[in-house]
Structures are given as structure tokens and as C-alpha cells.
Amino acid sequence: MCEFCTQHGEGKKWYLNVKNYAAELLNDPKRRSMIKNFYKEVVDQGNNNITRLEKMFQRDPKLLERIREAYTQEMKSMHFGQILPLEEVAKVVSICNTAVRLPCGCRWAYNKQEARVCFGISFGMPDWFSELDMDFFGSPDVAQFDHLDREQVIAIIKELDKQGMVHSIWTFQTPFIGAICNCELKSCLAMRSTVGLQMPLMFKSEEIAKIDAEKCTGCQECLHTCQFNAIEYVEADNRSQINPKSCFGCGVCRESCPEEAIHLVERRTHPVASSIW
Numbered sequence: 001m002c003e004f005c006t007q008h009g010e011g012k013k014w015y016l017n018v019k020n021y022a023a024e025l026l027n028d029p030k031r032r033s034m035i036k037n038f039y040k041e042v043v044d045q046g047n048n049n050i051t052r053l054e055k056m057f058q059r060d061p062k063l064l065e066r067i068r069e070a071y072t073q074e075m076k077s078m079h080f081g082q083i084l085p086l087e088e089v090a091k092v093v094s095i096c097n098t099a100v101r102l103p104c105g106c107r108w109a110y111n112k113q114e115a116r117v118c119f120g121i122s123f124g125m126p127d128w129f130s131e132l133d134m135d136f137f138g139s140p141d142v143a144q145f146d147h148l149d150r151e152q153v154i155a156i157i158k159e160l161d162k163q164g165m166v167h168s169i170w171t172f173q174t175p176f177i178g179a180i181c182n183c184e185l186k187s188c189l190a191m192r193s194t195v196g197l198q199m200p201l202m203f204k205s206e207e208i209a210k211i212d213a214e215k216c217t218g219c220q221e222c223l224h225t226c227q228f229n230a231i232e233y234v235e236a237d238n239r240s241q242i243n244p245k246s247c248f249g250c251g252v253c254r255e256s257c258p259e260e261a262i263h264l265v266e267r268r269t270h271p272v273a274s275s276i277w
């Protein structure tokens with residue numbers, strides 16, 4: 001299990017521990033202030049920061065070595081995520097009692113596209129997301145956003161899964177959990193940092209993909225779906241295989257396989273990936 005499970009899971013996966021959604025956590029004034037200013041200070045500033053780091057990285061990759069660990073550590077206490085396959089998203093949604101579809105801050109920062117693919121989720125308390133300052137998006141009121149029931153949330157996220165979007169869960173001052181996201185590499189600040197800059201802002205999922213060599217016909221459809229470049233085609237065998245060091249366990253490649261040759265296994269049982277987060 002990942003570091004957050006050990007610290008905040010109380011024997012469960014951390015995102016299934018209802019204490020991490022609790023109203024008492026929301027009462028912390030520092031957290032309330034962070035939530036209010038989230039879009040402006042984290043996403044807007046975050047986009048500038050990541051773009052600056054990407055330029056720095058292109059000029060001199062070694063410069064980043066010095067700040068990598070400190071940056072990740074700081075973000076672990078502030079706003080950190082974990083990839084979740086669809087089945088785990090369904091488990092989270094089943095313990096939450098409200099969900100509202102919010103605009104994606106990263107896509108807005110990237111190209112001013114308002115894509116409502118983030119889900120503010122809460123358990124046993126008034127909606128925390130009503131405190132978000134939405135001026136960033138030209139002041140729509142949170143009340144205007146879709147309040148959805150569990151089935152609706154799952155149906156929409158299933159559709160996004162088919163489109164190849166990667167699902168993730170997020171803290172707002174760890175361990176408080178507030179959102180499920182559906183992301184793509186080109187616009188997601190967290191993925192750009194985690195994958196492009198090798199400065200993780202999210203853990204890999206508790207699972208990892210495997211390809212059944214008996215079923216794989218080598219069609220290579222799955223290669224185009226993986227946003228982490230974790231699937232390799234082995235020409236000599238005419239089949240594909242997963243690179244266990246690169247696989248984030250998002251599970252979206254499964255949908256692309258006409259032979260149903262890809263499945264997820266528990267990361268902790270994998271001989272190579274069990275300690276790679």
C-alpha cells in the first residue's frame with residue numbers, strides 16, 4: 001500500500017477511510033482558506049510554475065534534481081493525488097453522499113477550455129465545494145453546477161474512461177479528500193509534473209496492468225491509449241507487454257483491447273512494481 005494508506009488509511013486504502021472526508025477537517029481555518037483560493041492560487045500559479053519548470057528542465061535537466069524531492073514533499077502535505085482505476089472510483093463514490101461536477105482548473109489554465117470533468121465529493125457534511133471561489137471562471141455560482149447522484153457520477157466517469165481519461169483522487173491539505181479528477185497528460189498540471197518533470201504530485205494506483213500473452217494478438221491498439229507510455233510492442237513475439245516501472249495502474253488501456261487481454265493485479269503482489277509509487 002502507498003505511503004498515504006500507511007499514514008491515513010487505518011488499515012484500509014486511505015481514500016476509503018471515511019475519516020479523511022470528515023467535517024472536523026474542514027473546520028480547520030487554514031484548509032478553508034486554501035479551498036477558497038484554490039483555483040486562483042494553486043491552479044493559476046501552478047500553471048506558471050510548471051511551465052517555468054518545464055523550460056528550466058529543457059535547458060538543464062540537472063537543475064531540477066535539487067528541488068524535486070522538496071517539492072514533492074511539500075505537495076504531499078498540501079494537494080496530492082493518487083491514480084484510481086474505475087472500480088476504485090466506484091468504491092469512493094459509494095461512500096460519498098454528495099457530488100457536484102466542477103470545471104477542471106488545469107484545462108482552464110491550459111487553454112481556457114471549461115471542461116466539467118472534476119467531481120467535488122463529500123461525506124456526511126455540507127458541500128465543502130460551496131466555499132470555492134469561482135471568480136477564476138468568470139464567477140459562475142457553484143449552485144449552477146450539476147449536483148449528481150452516485151449512478152450519474154459513475155456513468156459519466158465510465159464514459160470518460162472510454163475516452164482514455166485517467167482518474168485520480170485529491171487532497172486539500174492532506175488528509176482531507178475533496179475531489180475525483182479525470183485528466184489528460186497535455187493539460188493536467190499534476191501529470192505534467194509527475195510524468196514530464198519526474199516530480200510526482202500523485203501516487204500510482206494500488207494496482208498494475210498485466211497483459212495475457214495467450215490472448216494478445218499484437219494489434220497495438222492499447223499503445224495509443226496509455227498516457228504513461230507504459231506499453232511496449234515486442235516485434236519478435238508479435239505481442240505487447242507492460243513496463244512495470246512505468247505503469248500507473250489507471251486501467252484505461254483495458255477498454256481499448258479487443259481481446260480483453262489486459263487486466264489489473266494488486267501492485268503489492270507484483271515482483272517488480274510492489275515498491276514503485
Ligand code: SF4
Binds near residue numbers: 187
Ligand atoms: S487534476 Fe485533472 S481533472 Fe483535476 S483539475 Fe487537473 S486536469 Fe483537471
Ligand code: SF4
Binds near residue numbers: 208209229230246
Ligand atoms: S499500461 Fe498501465 S498506465 Fe498505461 S493505460 Fe494501462 S494501466 Fe494505465
Ligand code: SF4
Binds near residue numbers: 260
Ligand atoms: S490491444 Fe490487446 S490484443 Fe492488442 S496489443 Fe494490446 S493487449 Fe494485445
